[in-house]
Amino acid sequence: xxxxxxxxxxxxxxxxxxxxxxxxxxxxxxxxxxxxxxxxxxxxxxxxxxxxxxxxxxxxxxxxxxxxxxxxxxxxxxxxxxxxxxxxxxxxxxxxxxxxxxxxxxxxxxxxxxxxxxxxxxxxxxxxxxxxxxxxxxxxxxxxxxxxxxxxxxxxxxxxxxxxxxxxxxxxxxxxxxxxxxxxxxxxxxxxxxxxxxxxxxxxxxxxxxxxxxxxxxxxxxxxxxxxxxxxxxxxxxxxxxxxxxxxxxxxxxxxxxxxxxxxxxxxxxxxxxxxxxxxxxxxxxxxxxxxxxxxxxxxxxxxxxxxxxxxxxxxxxxxxxxxxxx
Numbered sequence: 599x600x601x602x603x604x605x606x607x608x609x610x611x612x613x614x615x616x617x618x619x620x621x622x623x624x625x626x627x628x629x630x631x632x633x634x635x636x637x638x639x640x641x642x643x644x645x646x647x648x649x650x651x652x653x654x655x656x657x658x659x660x661x662x663x664x665x666x667x668x669x670x671x672x673x674x675x676x677x678x679x680x681x682x683x684x685x686x687x688x689x690x691x692x693x694x695x696x697x698x699x700x701x702x703x704x705x706x707x708x709x710x711x712x713x714x715x716x717x718x719x720x721x722x723x724x725x726x727x728x729x730x731x732x733x734x735x736x737x738x739x740x741x742x743x744x745x746x747x748x749x750x751x752x753x754x755x756x757x758x759x760x761x762x763x764x765x766x767x768x769x770x771x772x773x774x775x776x777x778x779x780x781x782x783x784x785x786x787x788x789x790x791x792x793x794x795x796x797x798x799x800x801x802x803x804x805x806x807x808x809x810x811x812x813x814x815x816x817x818x819x820x821x822x823x824x825x826x827x828x829x830x831x832x833x834x835x836x837x838x839x840x841x842x843x844x845x846x847x848x849x850x851x852x853x854x855x856x857x858x859x860x861x862x863x864x865x866x867x868x869x870x871x872x873x874x875x876x877x878x879x880x881x882x883x884x885x886x887x888x889x890x891x892x893x894x895x896x897x898x899x900x901x902x903x904x905x906x907x908x909x910x911x912x913x914x915x916x917x918x919x920x921x922x923x924x925x
Contacts, residue, residue: 605849607849607850607853608756608759608846608849608850609756609759609760609763609790609791609794609846609850610794611794611795611798613756613757613759613760613763613794614760614763614764614767614791614794614795614798615767616760617660617664617757617760617761617763617764618764618767618768620663620664620667620761621660621663621664621761621764624653624663624696625652625653625659625660625663625764626651626652626653627768628647628648628649628651628652628765628768629648629651630645630646630647630648630768630769630772630773631645631646631648631877631879632644632645632646633646633876633877635876636876636877636892636893639893640892640893640895640899640900640904641899641900641901642778642892642899642900642901642902642903642904643902643903643904644892644904644905644906645769645773645776645903645904645905645906646877646889646906646908647765647766647768647769647905647906647907647908648879648908649765649885649907649908649909649910650879650880650881650882650885650908650909650910650911650912651911652910653692654685654688654689654691654692654716654720654912655685655688655716655910655911655912656685656688656689656837656882656885656909656910656911656912657685657762657765657788657907657909657910658685658686658688658689658752658762658910659688659689659692659693660761660762660764660765661686661689661753661755661757661758661759661760661761661762661787661791662680662686662689662690662692662693662750662758662761663689663692663693663696663697663761664757664758664760664761665693665750665755665757665758665761666678666690666693666694666697666699666750667693667697667757668757669699669748673748674697674698674699676700676745676746676747676748677694677699677700677701677702677745677746677747677748678690678694678699678700678701678702678747678748678749678750679701679702679703679704679738679741679742679745679747679748679749679750680701680702680703680704680738680749680750680751680752681703681704681705681734681735681737681738681751681752682703682704682705682752683705683706683709683710683713683836683837683839684705684709684710684712684713684714684717684836684837684912685713685837685884685910685912686752686753687703687705687709687713687717687722687724688713688716688717688720688912690703690722690750691703691716691717691720691721691722692720694720694721694722695720695721700723701720701721701722701723702722702723702724702725702741702745702747703717703722703723703724703725704725704727704734704737704738704741705717705724705725705726705727706726706727706728706729706734707726707727707728707729708729709836710836710912710913710914710917711914712912712913712914712915713912716912725737725741729830730830735751751844752784752785752787752840753784753785753786753787753788753840753844753847754785754787754844754845754846754847755787755846756846758787759787759790759791759794759846759847759850760791760794761791762787762788762790762791762792763790763791763792763793763794763795764791764795765788765791765792765795765907766779766781766791766792766793766795766796766799766905766907767795767799769905769907770795770796770799770800770905771799773903773905774903775799775800775802775803775903776796776800776803776903776904776905777802777803777804777899777902777903777904778803778804778806778897778899778902778903778904778905779792779793779796779800779803779804779805779806779904779905779906779907780806780807780808780859780888780889780891780892780897780904780905780906780907781793781805781806781807781808781888781907781909782807782808782809782835782837782838782884782885782887782888782907782909783807783808783809783816783838783858783887784809784813784835784837784838784839784840784884785816785840785842785843785844785847786807786816786843786844786847786848786850786851787844787847788907788909789805789807789816789847789851789855790846790847790850790851790854790855792805792907793805793850793851793854793855794850794854796905797854804856804857805854805855805856805857806855806856806857806858806859806888806891806897807820807851807855807857807858807859808858808859808860808861808887808888808890808891808896809838809858809859809860809861809887810831810833810834810835810838810860810861810862810863810866810887811833811860811861811862811863812828812831812832812833812863813828813831813833813835813838813839813840814828814860815827815828815831815840815841815842815843816842816843816848816851816858817858817859817860819842819843819848819851820851820852820855820857820858821858823852825842825843825845825848826842827841827842828841828842829841833863833883834863834866834867834883834921835863835866835883835884835887836883836884837882837883837884837885837909837910838884838887857897859891859896859897861887861890861891861894861896863883865890865894866883866886866887866890867883867921867925868890868893868894869886869889869890869893869894870882870883870885870886870890870913870918871922871925872893873886873889873908879908879911880911880913881908881910881911881913882910882911882912882913883913884909884910885908885909885910885911886908887909888906888907888908888909889906889908892904892906
């Protein structure tokens with residue numbers, strides 16, 4: 599286990615603001631939806647930042663495009679390599695297509711079919727590995743060294759973090775100051791980026807990260823202030839199956855985030871289908887993490903203005919149908 603150092607923080611609000619300028623006119627300014635039913639159920643005024651309506655269906659496009667936009671000419675010509683279970687894969691593939699940068703993506707053989715197909719559809723080369731026997735980061739490093747590619751990690755990268763923070767920047771600009779902002783957490787790129795933006799634009803906001811209970815590495819790291827990990831967490835929230843927070847995201851989380859919560863897969867399914875049925879929006883399990891913490895009343899929000907980041911909507915509908923029938 600590692601303890602966070604005393605080095606200067608790697609990302610600050612000006613980085614988020616610069617990312618917003620690069621993304622203007624490229625990324626969608628996703629809607630902030632409200633629901634009287636949710637407000638009545640929670641006793642709060644709730645605003646959902648719907649990144650399921652983002653290009654390629656998730657917030658990941660923000661960070662990927664910002665990172666690829668910062669490549670120099672040589673790096674652009676040689677291309678990039680990324681590793682991801684799906685949403686970062688699609689984001690890098692799409693950003694590469696838009697910017698004319700070749701993308702190679704390392705993906706697990708059990709990645710959702712919808713995410714594999716979309717990544718191929720954006721023109722990326724996919725390299726498959728087995729989660730149980732392979733190391734995706736090592737494989738990406740080997741590909742980078744062999745082919746001269748630049749590695750674009752899914753969360754532990756300053757431009758990726760800054761790009762993700764533009765989601766919270768837009769939300770607060772559109773709806774005003776918040777008392778709470780709940781954000782899904784895998785490796786912490788979205789959470790740390792949003793926390794930077796929210797604390798700057800809405801002083802006094804309480805930042806909450808939400809993880810699946812089976813993949814609670816960031817929660818345990820936050821509580822102990824030491825970087826902890828979990829190997830291949832068994833959860834339906836595939837976007838949060840990271841083994842630990844990053845060397846960049848962890849100190850940012852410790853500095854900017856006020857609490858971490860966890861939800862079970864059973865609770866997550868219940869909340870995901872609630873959002874489908876009541877708000878008529880398609881949300882993937884990982885995307886529903888923050889909403890689940892609110893709906894399951896994991897924290898007290900009555901009478902408060904609460905922001906919820908819906909991080910993505912790239913769900914395998916055939917898989918979801920089996921879960922729905924099993925209810």
